[in-house]
Amino acid sequence: MMALLQSSLAIALAAVFLGAGAVRASDVPYVPTPMNVVDAMLGLGAVGSDDYLIDLGSGDGRISIRAATRFGTQGMGVDLDDNLVGMARSDAQKQGVAGKVTFAARNLFDTDLSRATVITAYLLHSVNLRLRPMLFEQLKPGTRIVTHDFDFGDWQPDQKITIDVPDKAYGPPRSDIMLWVMPGNVAGIWQWSLPDGAGYEMRLEQKFQVPVGTVMMQRRPLRLGEMRIRGDAVSFTVTGEAGVQRYTGRIDGNSISGEVVLRSGERAQPWRAERVKSGKINISGI
């Protein structure tokens, strides 16, 4: 159903803009994001003054320019279309943010994304799917990715909102806005000991931001639950006969450091796990 809706949106989007005589040298025709959607995208991405925002396929530059004028956000936009890049540069100048945002006439697939703390995109589904491995390869854990209307296939968004867009150029008068937070990698085998001397081993596989796995204490299986990753933050519970342990921590390479509450009502105490075997995030599928 979702795929059908997206492909009809893609066809409608292309038809509207080819019909309007738009330049089509690129993977996606130029359709500007309405300003109320731009504001909602910046809100969902919690964009602020410390961010570096890259808009992929930046059109007239409105997303980067709005972030710079409202929040002082630095950033850049890339677009294949020279005319649009020229418009974006002159608007940035006019709005007094040319020192904060730059625009390059370049293919987004040839762009270094590693500096970004926020990525925005209003591209077609097929382009997003080509982009997905590049995002996982280049972006730091915690980088937010916000898209307008088109998703990343079976990489489920962490959040999604729908807002009314009365002047929408195609389809129903509303837009979907989606947020993904680039997950850290927890795949592999982790070990730790608690102060009572008990040794734990947790084995995890990870598909996109979703880890699944098992945990053992002194080779006895326990129940691993509520496993969650958001950027480099990880949390989970371990349940055994003695009750529920609640772990929170931050992934830093091959270690996770944080706190554990061993029994409900007890004080949290420090906890640290080491990865003894590394795994890869599975980003296959469509």
Ligand SMILES: C[S@@+](CC[C@H](N)C(=O)[O-])C[C@H]1O[C@@H](n2cnc3c(N)ncnc32)[C@H](O)[C@@H]1O
């Ligand atoms: C739907 S428009 C979005 C414009 C702007 N981001 C916005 O939301 O208002 C998509 C833009 O992507 C650009 N584009 C398409 N394929 C591209 C590519 N491979 N590299 C860079 N820009 C591309 C198009 O020229 C077009 O301006």
